[in-house]
Amino acid sequence: MPVLRIALTVNGVPVTRAVEPRTSLADFLRYDLELTGTHVGCEHGVCGACTVRVDGVLVRGCLMLAVQADGAGVETIEGVAGRGELADLQQAFAEENALQCGFCTPGMLLVAQELLAASPGASEREIREGLASQYCRCTGYHAIVQAVKKAGRGRRRT
C-alpha cells in the first residue's frame, strides 16, 4: 500500500505521519495517534460516535480520510475536554446520568457543545433535534436532553 505524508495539528500539537490514503480520520486518530476517545460505532456515517472537530467544524471521523485532514487543525474529545471547555457539560452529564456505557458520550458532548454555543437557551425540542445526528442506545435520550438543558441554563446565567 502506498503511503502519503500528512502534517496537521491535533489538539494543538503538530503531528506528521505517513498514512495509507484509505485510512479514515477516526482510525488515524485511534490507531496511529492512540487517541481512543473518538469512538467508532458504525463506520458508515450514521451513529455519530466518531464526531471530531476539523478546523472548528464537527465532522464524522469515519467519513473523512486522514489525508483530507492534511494541514488542518483537528480536535478530539481528549483535547477539548482536557482544556476544560466542556467542564459544565461534563458535570451536567454526570449529575443527570446522561451516560450509561459512555460509548456515545464523546460525540454527544461535542455536538451538545456546538448546540449550546449557537443557542444556550435551546428548548427541549431544539435540543432533541440538535442531537438527532447522534445515536445513544443506552439512555433513551431523556437524561441527555436534561443535561444539555441544565448546562445551557448555567451558561445563560454567567
Added chain:
Amino acid sequence: MSERIEAGVSYIGLSVVRPQTARLLAGRGVYTDDVKLPRMTHVAFVRSPHAHARIARIETDAARALAGVVAVVTGPELARVCSGWVGTLAHFAGMKSATQHALALDRATWQGEPVAAVVAESRAIAEDGAARVAVAWEPLPAVTDPETALDPGTPVIHPELGDNLAFALELNAGNVEEAFKNADAVVAETFTMGRHTGVTLEPRVILADFDPSERRLTVHHSFQAPNMMQDILARHLGLEEQNVRVICKDVGGSFGIKVHVYPDEMATCALAVLLGRPVKFLADRHESFLSDIHARDHRVRAEVAVRRDGTILGMKLDDLTGIGPYSVYPRTSAVEGNQTVRLTPGCYRFRDYAARLRVVLQNKTPMCQYRAVGHPIAFAVMEGMVDHVARALELDPVEVRRRNFITGDMYPYTAPTGYFFERLSHEECLDKLLEMSEYRKLGAERDALRRRGVYRGLGLCAFIELTTPGPAFYGVGGARISSQDGVTLRLEPSGTVTCLTGVTEQGQGTDAMLAQVVATAVGVRLEDVRVLTGDTLVSPYGGGTWASRGAGIGGEAALQSGKALKQNVLRVAAAVLGGEPEDLDVRLGRVVDALTGEVKLDLAELGRVAYFRPDTLPKDFQSELTVTRHYVPRHQGFAFTNGVQLSHVEVDVETGGVRLLGHWAVEDCGRIINPRLVDEQIRGAIVQGLGAALLEHCVYDGAGQLLTASLMDYLVPMAAEMPDIVVGHVETPTAYAEGGFKGAGEAGTAGAPGAVLNAVNDALAPLGARVSAQPITPGVVLRALGRL
C-alpha cells in the same frame, strides 16, 4: 469537647452521582478495541453470502500471498484447536440442536456464518485478505418461514436431527376447554412480533493473547459474563481453567447481546492459541447485523374466554418462533419461547391456561436472549388481548385489568405456569400511573380531538419482570453459568475500601450501586469506596450482569460483605483501643463509641496499625481486613417485579405514521438503591421497546438474505422522535434477602411494545381498524386502514 458522629449515613435510596464516570466523560474510557498489545494481529472473517450452501472448496493462496497476512485458516484446521458445541439445556426436555463450530466445516447455514479467517498485521490487510479468499459455493434451498419449517416438504437443515424442531412445549393448567365452554364471549387474535437485534453502539470485540510457554490465555472482551467465557474457553480450547483470564474493561452497551458464545469470537481465541500471539476481532456494523444474535420473531395466536363483565376465564396460546440454524450456546434459543408462554398470563388470576410452543430452525441469523427475553411478546399479546376484550364488550380497559389482576390479598401466589410471586403490586402501580399521567384527562382530550379528525390513542400495558434468577435458570440444565455472586472487600491502609465483584458493569451503574451498599454497610464515605469489576483473575467467581441480577444478587452479596468487614474492623479497633467490639461502631470512616458517637479512631490510623504496626497489638490477635461474602437466591426461582406503562400516540391516518406524544411507567423493583439509576434503566429500556414497537426490524427476503444490514436500513430510535418518559415507583422489598433488592433492567422493554400496540389500536378504533404486527410501520397502519 471531643468530636462526635451521632449517626452513620445510609446511601441506599439516594440518587448519588455515579462515582466512576469521569473517565468516560473525558474520552479516557478503555473499551476493548482501545487495548493494544505487542505483536498484535487482526482477524477478518470470510462469511457465507448464502443462507444455506455447501462449501465445495476454499482457495486461500491469493490471500496468503498478500504482504502482511499472517495466516489463513479454515474450519477443519481450526476444529483441531477448538472443539464444537451444542446449545441445549437438560431441563428443556427433548430439546435438540446440531454441533456448531467456530468456522463452518463443510456447510454454511446462514448468511453471515464465518467459514474462513484471515489474520494479518492490520485490520485493513486482514479484510483485503478475506476478499481474496475464493469459496466455491453450492447453494442449497433455504428454510426461512417458520410456518412451513416443519412441513414434510421442507428441507431439514441438520439431517442428523431428523427435523427442524429444536424444542416444543405444552402447558396445560386447569381445564381450559371447560372455561371456553362457560364463556360469554371468546376473542382471538394472531400477533406477529418481528425480528430485531440489540445494536450495541460498540460492536462486539475481543482480543485474545496466548502465551504458549505456560499455556495461558488472556482475553480482553466486550462481554457481560467473564467467568462463563473463562469456563467455555478452557473447555473448548483444552486449557486449564486457572490459566484462562477474561478481562472486561469498559463495555459499550450489551443488552444481552454480549452474553453468548459467538463462533467468530471463539475462532479469534483459537487463532491466538494456534499462532501464539495476540489476535483482535472487531465486528464492523454490517457484520454485527449478520452475526449478533437477533431476538423475537414470534407468531403468537391467542384466544381468551371471558364473561360479559370482563372476567377472563381462560386462555389458549400458540407460539411459533424461528431461531436460526443453531440454538445459541450455552443459554440456548429456547428460553425466549419458554418465557413467553409462561409469562403471558402472569399479571392475572385466571387459572385455566393451555399453551403450545414450537421453536423451529431456519436459515437466518441465530436468535437468542436480548433484553427482556420473552417479556415484550408475552405482554404485547396479553395486554393486546385485554384491550381487545374491553373493546369487544364495551368495557373500560382499566376496569378489565382491575377485575382480573392478582390482588394484594392473594400473595404469596403460584401461577398456573409454575412461577412463584412473593408479592406484587399491580393495583398500586396502576393507581399511581393513572394519577401521574392524568389518564382520564388525556382520554377526554382524545375524545374531543377525534371529533376534529385527530386520532390519538392511549395504551396500557401491565407486566411482570423476571429478575434475580437462581440456579434453576441455567445451572440445573447443565450450563456452567454461575447464579451465585461474590463481593470481596479490602480495607486499604488509608482507610478506604476496594470492592471486587463478579457482577459486571456495562453502563447500568453497577459500580455506583455497589459502592452505595458497601459504604452504608461498612460505615465509610461513598467516595472512599472503589469498585472493580470484570477480571476473572481477581474478582470472586460469579455470573456477571444479565437477567436483571446485579442489584438483587450483587447488591445482597455487597451488603453481607460490608457487614462482615465492619465486624472485622471493629475487632481491630477493640484490639487497638481496648474494650469490646460491640461497644463501637464505624461511621463516616471513623470508629466511634456506639453509644455516644464520640470519635475514637480514624480508619486510616486503624489501617496503619493493622498493616504496618501489628507488633503493637496483642500477640494472639490477627486482623482480617479482606473479606468475601457470596449470595445466591435460594428461596425462590426468581424475584419477580411488576409494573404498568402507558403510551400516548397520535396516528396520522394519511401517512400511517405514529407519533409518540408521551410515555409513563410505574414499576416496583423492591427496595431502590439509587432512584436515578433505576429511572434511567427504565427509560433506556423503554426506548429499546419503543424501537421494537415502531422501527426496528431485521427484514429477510425469501432466500434468507438480510435486507436491513446497515444503519441506513435498520432504524434505531433517535432523540427527536422519542418522547419524554415519566417514571414512578412503588416499593415492595423482597423479604427473602436482607437488602430487599430486586432487579430493574428490563422492565421498560417488557412493557413498552404492548403499550404502543394498545395506544395505536385505541387511536384506530373509531376507524374500525386494528394492527397486530410489530414493528408498527406506516405500511402496517395503512394496510390496517385498507389504504394500502
